[in-house]
Amino acid sequence: MPSAGSFRESWLRPFFFYGNNWLSLIGGGITTASAMVLVGFWVVAVFGHGGSSNPYLGILFDLLLPGVFILGLILILVGILLRRSFLLSTDQVPSFFPEVSIHDPVFRHGLDIAVAATFINFIIVGICCYRGVAYMDTVSFCGNTCHVMAPENAAYHVSSHAGVACTECHVAPGTAGYIHAKVNGTKQLFMVLVDHYPRPIMANHKVPVASSTCLNCHNANAELGDKLVVTQSFADDAVNTQTSSVTVLHVGGKDALGHLSGIHGAHLGKIEYVSTDNEDQNIPWVRKTNSDGSTTEFVVAGAPTPNTASPRLMDCIGCHNRAAHSFDTAEGALNKMMAQGSPSSSLPFLHKEGLLLLNGKYVSQSEAKARIASSLVTFYRSQYPSVWNQQRPAVQTSADTLVKIYMSNVFPAMNVRWGTHPNNIGHTDSLGCFRCHDGNHTSTAGKTITNDCSICHNLVVSNEAHPKVLTDLGMN
Ligand code: HEC
Ligand code: HEC
Ligand code: HEC
Ligand code: HEC
Ligand code: HEC
Numbered sequence: 001m002p003s004a005g006s007f008r009e010s011w012l013r014p015f016f017f018y019g020n021n022w023l024s025l026i027g028g029g030i031t032t033a034s035a036m037v038l039v040g041f042w043v044v045a046v047f048g049h050g051g052s053s054n055p056y057l058g059i060l061f062d063l064l065l066p067g068v069f070i071l072g073l074i075l076i077l078v079g080i081l082l083r084r085s086f087l088l089s090t091d092q093v094p095s096f097f098p099e100v101s102i103h104d105p106v107f108r109h110g111l112d113i114a115v116a117a118t119f120i121n122f123i124i125v126g127i128c129c130y131r132g133v134a135y136m137d138t139v140s141f142c143g144n145t146c147h148v149m150a151p152e153n154a155a156y157h158v159s160s161h162a163g164v165a166c167t168e169c170h171v172a173p174g175t176a177g178y179i180h181a182k183v184n185g186t187k188q189l190f191m192v193l194v195d196h197y198p199r200p201i202m203a204n205h206k207v208p209v210a211s212s213t214c215l216n217c218h219n220a221n222a223e224l225g226d227k228l229v230v231t232q233s234f235a236d237d238a239v240n241t242q243t244s245s246v247t248v249l250h251v252g253g254k255d256a257l258g259h260l261s262g263i264h265g266a267h268l269g270k271i272e273y274v275s276t277d278n279e280d281q282n283i284p285w286v287r288k289t290n291s292d293g294s295t296t297e298f299v300v301a302g303a304p305t306p307n308t309a310s311p312r313l314m315d316c317i318g319c320h321n322r323a324a325h326s327f328d329t330a331e332g333a334l335n336k337m338m339a340q341g342s343p344s345s346s347l348p349f350l351h352k353e354g355l356l357l358l359n360g361k362y363v364s365q366s367e368a369k370a371r372i373a374s375s376l377v378t379f380y381r382s383q384y385p386s387v388w389n390q391q392r393p394a395v396q397t398s399a400d401t402l403v404k405i406y407m408s409n410v411f412p413a414m415n416v417r418w419g420t421h422p423n424n425i426g427h428t429d430s431l432g433c434f435r436c437h438d439g440n441h442t443s444t445a446g447k448t449i450t451n452d453c454s455i456c457h458n459l460v461v462s463n464e465a466h467p468k469v470l471t472d473l474g475m476n
Contacts, residue, residue, distance in 0.1 A: 015080070019080050148414060169323075272286070286436050353379055358406055359418070376395060377395060436449050438451060
């Protein structure tokens with residue numbers, strides 16, 4: 001084993017001698033500065049990760065900074081090798097290397113430079129990291145920077161969660177959730193960099209369970225009672241006949257006395273299920289834990305028995321799967337916007353024509369934008385010249401609204417089309433509640449998960465032109 005003395009003689013002294021050059025000193029500065037920032041970050045991470053739980057921080061702290069650290073080391077080495085070969089070639093290598101001593105002016109000079117470089121680098125690297133972290137925590141980073149998030153980002157900004165950061169629902173609190181998100185985030189960023197990612201992007205059970213996200217803000221036991229839902233529809237006739245439907249939904253919950261009622265009261269904490277797809281659209285097996293602790297299994301007659309070893313507990317996301325990114329159907333979106341006045345129902349056949357254009361096949365959003373607008377104009381100009389002459393601005397704004405509807409729901413570049421991301425609330429546009437409440441899920445005792453319309457809602461009015469009840473309620 002070499003003694004401490006010979007180590008100093010044959011390694012340390014030559015190292016400092018050759019290392020006394022600009023390149024190595026700057027390398028030393030970069031290395032120490034990035035090491036200090038890294039250590040600082042780890043300390044913050046261990047004691048509660050400083051409020052940032054961004055999954056893409058992994059890129060900065062696990063890849064970029066260590067990269068900078070290694071770059072510094074390489075610079076030190078290159079500097080040493082260059083100086084050594086320069087001195088060798090000019091025959092200036094001393095017969096013995098000078099003592100490494102704080103009294104030696106050459107060594108002291110080098111030390112001054114290294115300390116100054118470290119200090120400056122620390123400030124630069126530190127500020128860059130601080131700004132990087134602050135930026136990555138913004139919704140703009142999660143949603144806007146990455147074009148593959150365009151569909152979710154667009155829907156998010158018009159949802160009731162537009163003020164809630166992506167990470168609130170996509171990163172579970174605690175160290176495990178944090179590390180999980182970081183590993184996933186890094187993987188996803190690489191997939192985007194090498195242009196190898198799924199189109200469309202689906203949730204694939206990767207969103208954390210509601211108890212660690214939604215319930216930080218929402219009360220699972222709130223009693224929401226009944227909810228009045230009024231919807232407008234327009235017909236495909238010349239005058240776009242408008243009708244209204246009025247539904248009273250029994251949302252329910254848990255009241256002050258602990259009684260469970262309605263839709264919320266019926267499921268929470270006691271329904272488990274197994275699905276045969278990643279989006280939970282096909283559910284052949286359901287288990288309910290009854291109030292006495294016994295369980296009832298409901299299965300679809302004739303369906304192959306799935307593996308029931310690890311069922312999923314139905315939580316808020318089981319129904320509110322589109323809480324922050326709801327994509328509409330063409331029909332639903334058109335009706336909603338027409339009820340607000342644009343596209344204008346004063347234009348003949350607007351509902352029929354608008355729906356046709358929204359459902360058209362376009363290879364990109366820009367193609368859709370151009371073709372929807374020009375087709376609507378052409379339609380009125382050629383078929384209804386008098387309408388075109390008298391209501392030109394209405395035709396133009398209607399075309400603009402149609403384009404807007406398309407652009408917020410269909411993203412050809414990501415293969416997100418009408419219906420790609422079904423909403424599990426309801427059952428008219430996709431299976432939704434009827435994934436289980438279809439009248440086909442039956443227990444061995446012959447009990448069926450109910451399909452009785454009035455248990456979930458009272459259809460007070462179904463597609464009437466001027467429902468009296470809305471006038472009575474002052475809503476018409
Ligand atoms: C209120 C909670 C919440 C917020 C805030 C939120 N998400 Fe989501 N996100 C969800 C849920 C719930 C799902 C669907 C889970 C499922 O279907 O299993 C989802 C799914 C996704 C998916 C998978 C594809 C899809 O559409 O199902 C992506 C991508 C996504 N979110 C991105 C984002 C981005 C980007 C933001 C911020 C701009 C964001 N989310 C904000 C709750 C949220
Ligand atoms: C950071 C807090 C926060 C988190 C996390 C959160 N929400 Fe919300 N949620 C809100 C706020 C604020 C509103 C708007 C309330 C209002 O407008 O009255 C809201 C509204 C809602 C609504 C009613 C409006 C609508 O869109 O139908 C539902 C349902 C809902 N949240 C479900 C969820 C679900 C499911 C999750 C988990 C995936 C979740 N929330 C996570 C804060 C949160
Ligand atoms: C069995 C399906 C189901 C489950 C599970 C469920 N909800 Fe709901 N929730 C509904 C339905 C249906 C409505 C009313 C429909 C609507 O608002 O469009 C509703 C309404 C709401 C509303 C009120 C929306 C409004 O506009 O007034 C909130 C808030 C909400 N749910 C939060 C939650 C939370 C939080 C959880 C989890 C603890 C949860 N829900 C679990 C089906 C469900
Ligand atoms: C398991 C509960 C459940 C059952 C059973 C059920 N529905 Fe619904 N239904 C819903 C929910 C939830 C919605 C969504 C309401 C909303 O838009 O917020 C809905 C919406 C509807 C709508 C659309 C209402 C509108 O305003 O556009 C119609 C129509 C409808 N249901 C008819 C029926 C009929 C008819 C039956 C009986 C065969 C039935 N439903 C059974 C839960 C149920
Ligand atoms: C994963 C399967 C599943 C889904 C999806 C589901 N439910 Fe249920 N639901 C059940 C089971 C199981 C029961 C208990 C049936 C029983 O005890 O007979 C139940 C019970 C109910 C009850 C009480 C029925 C009664 O007889 O009192 C209501 C109301 C209800 N569900 C509404 C809804 C609504 C609305 C939706 C969609 C937003 C929905 N459910 C989605 C499985 C489901």
